[in-house]
Amino acid sequence: MxxxxxxxxxxxxxxxxxxxxxxxxxxxxxxxxxxxxxxxxxxxxxxxADRGALMNAVAAVVLDDFRQHQRRTLAEIADRPAMWAFGLGFVRYATRHPHRFELIRGTIYSGAPPEELRPHVDAVEELAAAAIATGQDAGELRPGDPAIVHLAGHALVYGLSQMIVDGFVPAERAEALAARVLDTFGMGVAEFKGD
Structure with a gap:
């Protein structure tokens, strides 16, 4: 090139x-x-300035690509709760782009992201927050602290994605299993009353 x-x-x-x-x-x-x-x-x-600066620039592109992927997924799966579609989109992206997922994991999930990536991370977070708000407004998610719902959902799809990328869950069954796991999670969030 x-x-x-x-x-x-x-x-x-x-x-x-x-x-x-x-x-x-x-x-x-x-x-x-x-x-x-x-x-x-x-x-x-x-x-x-160094390799880290180039990696951060690549991570910004990947995060923007991930956000666009999530927007497309939300539009394509409009017949399911937005949080469900967001979760499936997360798993799809990680499965289709395992090295990009690895970069995001190392850059974002290893602590505080570099300051220059904050706007890109915030844009993804805003999309997730909107999916949660939509679900709560529609009665698809129980009322409560959206941050806790976000953390629970994020932990679920991040962990599932990591299991797929690591080969613990076969990649060819990833999407079908992810859909079933998200259904199970959704039933728990909708029906478990807690304290």
């Missing part, structure tokens, strides 16, 4: 994204991204 004048940053991010999809985040190197973009090994450092 050769770049045109003024597009080096975008070319490097695309090359790094391609490398991520092929090999995972641990094997993504600035040198190889530069080679694929058709520039010298030192050229990326005009735009990225």
């Amino acid at each position: 050769a770049y045109h004048h003024g597009t080096l940053r975008a070319a490097l991010i695309q090359a790094a994204l391609d490398l991520l999809d092929e090999n995972g985040p641990d094997r993504l190197s600035v040198r190889e991204a530069a080679r694929r973009a058709g520039v010298s090994p030192g050229a990326p450092f005009r735009h990225f």
Whole structure:
């Protein structure tokens, strides 16, 4: 992939994204991204201070892609509760893009995300919050603290996605199993009264 004048940053991010999809985040190197973009090994450092800065730029692209994927999923599965569709979309994305999921896991779930990723994380969180609010307003989710519902749902789909990516759950059965798990979770949230 050769770049045109003024597009080096975008070319490097695309090359790094391609490398991520092929090999995972641990094997993504600035040198190889530069080679694929058709520039010298030192050229990326005009735009990225180090490998971490390039990885954060790739993570921003992945988070935006994930958000768009979730929006499409919510529109496609409009006949199910929004929280259910959001959960299935999460599992689908992780299954179809295991290396992207690995990058998100390492960047976002390993503690506080880097400040430059905060707007991208917030955009995904806002979409999830809207799905929860929609479900609560429609009576599909019990009333209560939306943050707790979000944490419970997030833990469920994150854990399930990790099990699929790790091979504990067969990838070819992932979507059908995810749908059943989400149905079970939904019944529990809707019917369990608690204290």
